[in-house]
Amino acid sequence: MDDFYRELIIDRYKNPQFRGVLDPADISFEDDNPLCGDHIHIDLRVGEDGIVREARFDGKGCAISQASADLLMEKIIGMHLDEVKQISKQDILDMLGIELGPVRLKCALLSLKVLKAGVYGLGEATDDLVEDE
Amino acid sequence: MDDFYRELIIDRYKNPQFRGVLDPADISFEDDNPLCGDHIHIDLRVGEDGIVREARFDGKGCAISQASADLLMEKIIGMHLDEVKQISKQDILDMLGIELGPVRLKCALLSLKVLKAGVYGLGEATDDLVEDE
Amino acid sequence: MANHILTTTLDVKKIREDFPVLGRQVRPGVPLIYLDSTATSQKPTSVIETMDRFYRNSNANIHRGIHVLAEEATAAYEEAREKVRRFLNAPSSRQVIFTRNTTEAINLVAYSWGLSQLKSGDIVLLTEMEHHSNLVPWYLLAERLGLRLEYVSVSDEGLLDVADFERKLELKPKLFAFTHMSNVVGTINPAKEMIAKAHQVGAITLLDGAQSVPHFRVDVRDLDVDFLAFSGHKMCGPTGIGVLYGKKDLLEQMPPFLGGGDMIKRVTLGSFKPNELPYKFEAGTPAIAEAIGLGAAIDYLSRIGMDAIAQHEHALVSYALDRLAEIPNLRIFGPSADKKGGVVSFVMDGVHAHDIAQVLDQSGVAIRAGHHCAMPLHEKFQIPATARASFYLYNTFDEIDHLVNAIYRVKDLFGV
Amino acid sequence: MANHILTTTLDVKKIREDFPVLGRQVRPGVPLIYLDSTATSQKPTSVIETMDRFYRNSNANIHRGIHVLAEEATAAYEEAREKVRRFLNAPSSRQVIFTRNTTEAINLVAYSWGLSQLKSGDIVLLTEMEHHSNLVPWYLLAERLGLRLEYVSVSDEGLLDVADFERKLELKPKLFAFTHMSNVVGTINPAKEMIAKAHQVGAITLLDGAQSVPHFRVDVRDLDVDFLAFSGHKMCGPTGIGVLYGKKDLLEQMPPFLGGGDMIKRVTLGSFKPNELPYKFEAGTPAIAEAIGLGAAIDYLSRIGMDAIAQHEHALVSYALDRLAEIPNLRIFGPSADKKGGVVSFVMDGVHAHDIAQVLDQSGVAIRAGHHCAMPLHEKFQIPATARASFYLYNTFDEIDHLVNAIYRVKDLFGV
Numbered sequence A, B: 001m002d003d004f005y006r007e008l009i010i011d012r013y014k015n016p017q018f019r020g021v022l023d024p025a026d027i028s029f030e031d032d033n034p035l036c037g038d039h040i041h042i043d044l045r046v047g048e049d050g051i052v053r054e055a056r057f058d059g060k061g062c063a064i065s066q067a068s069a070d071l072l073m074e075k076i077i078g079m080h081l082d083e084v085k086q087i088s089k090q091d092i093l094d095m096l097g098i099e100l101g102p103v104r105l106k107c108a109l110l111s112l113k114v115l116k117a118g119v120y121g122l123g124e125a126t127d128d129l130v131e132d133e
Numbered sequence C, D: 001m002a003n004h005i006l007t008t009t010l011d012v013k014k015i016r017e018d019f020p021v022l023g024r025q026v027r028p029g030v031p032l033i034y035l036d037s038t039a040t041s042q043k044p045t046s047v048i049e050t051m052d053r054f055y056r057n058s059n060a061n062i063h064r065g066i067h068v069l070a071e072e073a074t075a076a077y078e079e080a081r082e083k084v085r086r087f088l089n090a091p092s093s094r095q096v097i098f099t100r101n102t103t104e105a106i107n108l109v110a111y112s113w114g115l116s117q118l119k120s121g122d123i124v125l126l127t128e129m130e131h132h133s134n135l136v137p138w139y140l141l142a143e144r145l146g147l148r149l150e151y152v153s154v155s156d157e158g159l160l161d162v163a164d165f166e167r168k169l170e171l172k173p174k175l176f177a178f179t180h181m182s183n184v185v186g187t188i189n190p191a192k193e194m195i196a197k198a199h200q201v202g203a204i205t206l207l208d209g210a211q212s213v214p215h216f217r218v219d220v221r222d223l224d225v226d227f228l229a230f231s232g233h234k235m236c237g238p239t240g241i242g243v244l245y246g247k248k249d250l251l252e253q254m255p256p257f258l259g260g261g262d263m264i265k266r267v268t269l270g271s272f273k274p275n276e277l278p279y280k281f282e283a284g285t286p287a288i289a290e291a292i293g294l295g296a297a298i299d300y301l302s303r304i305g306m307d308a309i310a311q312h313e314h315a316l317v318s319y320a321l322d323r324l325a326e327i328p329n330l331r332i333f334g335p336s337a338d339k340k341g342g343v344v345s346f347v348m349d350g351v352h353a354h355d356i357a358q359v360l361d362q363s364g365v366a367i368r369a370g371h372h373c374a375m376p377l378h379e380k381f382q383i384p385a386t387a388r389a390s391f392y393l394y395n396t397f398d399e400i401d402h403l404v405n406a407i408y409r410v411k412d413l414f415g416v
């Protein structure tokens, strides 16, 4: 049990470091996981060079979705948008350091889905964005 | 095999005794078994006293449906219409003297169904007419 | 722990032996505690073996075949229909239509009865506690026809508001479609009285029996209900099979829904004549083995006895409500045990329902977390998700103790 | 008996051991000779046991569950979808929608694509050799929308008339829906060429693969077909499961068909947002165990090899046609062996098809008699019913000899 809820996840869930809102922001996007009501909003500030300068998430949901969003924001600060587009499902799993079943995977990947939809400038966040097909 | 196709059935199929048309007739009705294309037409002449005076069938189909129609015509001549209404599924099976699966049962009962729909003056022949529910 | 009277007339130990999966360890040393029967029930050996035997001995397509296998398969399939008829006390097995599940059964009514009988401006009355299966078909129909949908409101306690129901009936709905038992709060609605009242204003009634038929005696003649829908997989039967029961005159008037083999009497190029009931509504090769499996499930449940099952579940849920009430920071939804079936939904301050379920799973306790396909009810309660434990004939008081202990572990882990 | 080259690359003796029912005696001393696979195929042990294992070990409802069983069930269900994708060479498993059977898959297209894309006066092109499943859904739709239905005519030999097809295409049909292989005369239609021609006039194409997918390699990308429908029960899989494959852009544009759980993203009182593919079209609890069983069937067929299966069936049907041609007063329908799959339909002067089937059954030979859900084709041939023997991977040349001998017994009995 404690394996699963690694200290990192509980810690980031209870004490997130990148929770917040950026106003103004260069890129904003939000979506939810309809299966559980998880909701994630993401704001990015991006330099002219395409490098992410600041990143914040807001939302509510389970420990996995919120911790994963917090860790993801940390990860992308300093990245080029083109690199952000390359972040894969596996990167998120490595970041969390746990194994996940298909349902919790959706929780873990929600922030990445929202992030990618925002970065690509899409109208809607779809699962395709985070599947390694 | 020969059990099943009792001599009686093959005989009545090949040499029916009540095949034909009555014109005019007091009661006429026809229907088919949609599952196999069997078709039965029945004509009756009925006295003022409600007794069946003459009965003929016409149609085409399998040995069971045609033999059963032929035997049924023979059976009802001389019967009162009220008695005809009482003829049951089991009566037909007894008359044929064989056991039948659910599909062939429909073949065997087609003539009774047509007969009853005609006698009751119904617009349509339904399976309810020949089920012992 | 309070002093509880833990009584049941079921020999649960023996019943558990009928369900192979209940002997499973989900991880080495961690036995399964299955508290998710509202989502789907487990299956007894007799059901599994009945289908197995069918495939090994009698498998054939039905209705049109003359050979021995086809006759055996047809007889077994129709015998299953008769078992359903008897289980529901329905007048005729012609009124028993096999579908995939509750959802398809309700859609069948929406497409066939609804599209042909309803028109713009007509009112369909639902409730706020419906499963999506008894909402979305009506949304789709409302969009197509311009219907007006109304909802009987649900109290904070999780009961239908009787006064609101009577007010809504004054609108003269053409259809009142409602759940017999909520899959979230467990409320058992007084279906018989509600159906009678709906009939008084001329409404047709549809009862979602997904959670009632598996758990207590449902008598369609006593209820006088017009349509009843339920699923095999929630009542010890296989997946892929459900039932629509309907009153004969309604079913007879209804146009076909799906077109294809078996539902026709005659087909020419450009026209067809529909078959008689129930075949009119069973297009194509049906779920033959699954219908036969459902028949075996009904045999199994009938052998145990639906009243005994209901009593057992009532004892379990009473105990569960008492034990859960001891836990600080737990909010339990739904009415008291006397008004509900074996379902308990709850939330915990500071821990999302998904996390509760995940941590419980580590202890082998299988519950469900989410909106349970009843988003509007969750919206009403202003929560995105609940954790839900649900019980069936094979659950024990012991398992509820395990549930409670596991919930304490969640609290420890999250420090709440 | 003519001199036949009886060759096959299949080890049929070994294959037969995989199918428990083939060891059965239908009556004491009378072994089963199953020649009715076109109606439904038999099931290998691996398929039966896969479903059995699922119910004994991992049974749970899918998608929404967090516990171990739900995760295992979800993974197995989605893995089955991936197996179907690979089997069809479809681009994405999102394009694989599970239905009950071929019939429901075609109805899904008629209700969802048809109702939203077609309008009064539009032409739907079918053929005279269609199964009722690919006729009646279009009749129902035509009635609702005022469509015009046209039919590619069938020659006396049982082939589609190419010139008539090209003439009908000039009418610019919006949809061309046709069978890949006739379930009566066995004709294999040149689907790839016909689809290309239909696309040239802008038609959407739907292929009824009920008889093709089980019997030879069907590659949706190579065919470039827009929709493909087929049934699990005809390809060694269980009843209660079928598939609709569709091109992604079409499926994405299409509105939902059945409403309920799982096919939604979000529901409020009065509105909903549909889920992504393929879930948009899978309302309610799906046939979970059956999808997994279909996956096992695909594994089984793939292990044997679809090309080897097709070759074997071709050898069987060639032999059967030769042997049946020897019998006086037998009229055989359909083209020569090189243009067809493993199906032979025939009539006998003076003996109804039902009686043939019945007498054959006494010898353990299971064939089908009737219109085989293709009344219009029978009308065309001006016969009410045919007797049909059909073959699959587990049939032998020996069994065909038994069939022929049994037919001679029918002739004796009826004196024809």
Ligand SMILES: Cc1ncc(COP(=O)(O)O)c(C=O)c1O
Binding pocket: C261, C283, C284, C285, C286, D038, D039, D101, D102, D103, D104, D131, D133, D134, D179, D181, D182, D183, D208, D210, D211, D231, D373
């Ligand atoms: C060509 C064809 N299409 C459609 C069907 C219908 O299949 P199902 O009854 O599984 O829906 C069949 C099966 O009999 C068939 O042979």
Ligand SMILES: Cc1ncc(COP(=O)(O)O)c(C=O)c1O
Binding pocket: C038, C039, C101, C102, C103, C104, C131, C133, C134, C179, C181, C182, C183, C208, C210, C211, C231, C373, D260, D261, D283, D284, D285, D286
């Ligand atoms: C009350 C209620 N209605 C309908 C359904 C839908 O059942 P199915 O998914 O079997 O169609 C469920 C099952 O979750 C339910 O609990």
